[in-house]
Amino acid sequence: MVIDDDEDAEATLRRCGYYRLSGYTHYFRERPSLRRFAPGTTLRKVTDLYHFDETLRAVILDGIAQLEPALRFHVGHRLGRSARFAHRRGTYLNESGTMWAQGLDGTSRSKHASWLQEYSQQESRSQETFVQHFRRQYGPHLPVWVATEVMTLGTLTRLYDLMPDNDRKLVALRFGLRTADGDGDPGTFSNWLNFLRHVRNICAHHSRLWNRTLDVSLTRPARAFAPELAHIDASGRRRLYGIIAALRFLLARIEPGSHWYSRALTVVTDYARTSGARLSTMGFPHGWQSQELWAPKYLPDMLLREVADSVDAVDTVNRPTAMFLVEKKGDEAARKNWIRYLVRERAIIAHRMGPQQHFPTFQFRDGNVYPPAANVNVNLFSRIERTEKDSSRAAIAAQRWWMTSDLAHGFEEPPLVMLERDRDAVRKASAVWANGTMARIT
Structure with a gap:
């Protein structure tokens, strides 16, 4: 290795450490x-690579930092719909996570019990201003939507794994990951979270990233619902390319205007151009530039996110549970047919997520459909479906009407709230909104 300045070399070693710096010299060694x-290898080339990796880690950390707040919100918000301390009570979590089993040390403990011990330590040592204020005003323990803000990413990831299956599916769908049948894909999303947690730890500990083969491989989601990721091969899913691709995919769904991916690619390609480094060592496949994922105008179908947001916005139940809400209609077959009839006649709002339908619960009461709500729904759909033929978007629009104040018709509060006070006024307002179309379901 050519060393032009001994003093500079010594200063570099004192600053970086020989062992850490030596990891970057292997790229310049003769094979085999x-x-x-x-x-032609110089110390300057080695240090340039070292500083490139520093910049790269900072960019990747920034991408993960853009993702984390959304993840913390959606996990905390979804669990918080069940109970403010749902993270502390196994009854609100996945049953498999609360089952006790004997560990290697001979003691019995559930996954949730182990998680809670870990989280409680993080909660107790947090000195954030908002945490101190909460403790003074309300007590020692934080509700889940606050608790997610003091968890490490690893603890947050494990809490996601403990959530009920339907909640995990909803969150996964919100971030764009679906199974082959179109439902939310919690298994793949859990893998992605663990993958990014692993990457974050590498970056936070200033470890080499640029051509590293990761210990965790990124799972590729169903091709039908993520064709833009189908080109990533096995090597790319364990290297830098997979990291940037996963963050690009996720950020496009929670922050569509984000240009983070462009900055990340510029850092990598600029170094490759000036140094001669091969992008293939970082998992970049041949022809990657032409892939849809990197197009400046790449914009995923946001309908998926809107459906998930609608299901998350109000209390909902899936079809099997909805059948119990219409128990007055007879046996199981009769209830199933009644639900189908109500959906077909647009008397109830139904959000489809893969093979499953989700129904806002305000539409049911006393063992049957709630007639005032059903009548309004018929009026709403009669207008919406004149211009909107997509059933998912029509359901979103109908629910939005229920949740939006209508000052033009004297509603200072959303019709969903006013329904309890003046159902006739709400029905008349929906009829006017639907240009006079009236209907009644009994």
Whole structure:
């Protein structure tokens, strides 16, 4: 290795450490023996690579930092719909996570009990101003929507794994990951979270990233619902390319205007151009530039996010549970047919997520459909479906009407709230909104 300045070399070693810096020299060694450096290798080339990796880690950390707040919100918000301390009570979590089993040390403990011990330590040592204020005003323990803000990413990831299956599916769908049948894909999303947690730890500990083969491989989601990721091969899913691709995919769904991906690619390609480094060592496949994922105008179908947001906005139940809400209609077959009839006649709002339908619960009461709500729904759909033929978007629009104040018709509060006070006024307002179309379901 050519060293032009001994003093500069010594300062570099004191600043970086020989062992850490030596990891970057292997790229410049002759193969296969690796005993000698390739001709023309200089210390400056090694340090340039070292500083490139520093910049790269900072950019990747920034991408994960843009993702984390949304993840914390959606996990905390969804669990918070069940109970403010749902993270502390196994009854609100996945049953498999609360089952006790004997560990290697001979003691019995559930996954949730182990998680709670870990989280409680993080909660107790937090000195954030908002945490101190909460403790003074309300007590020692934080509700879940606050608790997610003091968890490490690893603890947050494990809490996601403990959530009920339907909640995990909803969150996964919100971030764009679906199974082959179109439902939310919690298994793949859990893998992605663990993958990004692993990457974050590498960056936070200033470890080498640029051509590293990761210990965790990124799971590729169903091709039908993520064709823009189908080109990533096995090597790319364990290297830098997979990291940038996963963050690009997720950020496009929670922050569509984000240009983070462009900055990340510029850092990588600029270094490759000036140094001669091969992008393939970082998992970039041949022809990657032409992939849809990197197009400046790449914009995923946001309908998926809107459906998930609608299901998350109000209390909902799936079809099997909805059948119990119409128990007055007879046996199981009769109830199933009644639900189908109500959906077909647009008397109830139904949000479809893959093979499953989700129904806002305000539409049911006393063992049957709630007639005032059903009548309004018929009026709403009669207008919406004149211009909106997509059933998912029509259902979103109908629910939005229920949740939006209508000052033009004297509603200072959303019709969903006013329904309890003056159902006739709400029905008349929906009829006027639907240009006079009236209907009644009994």
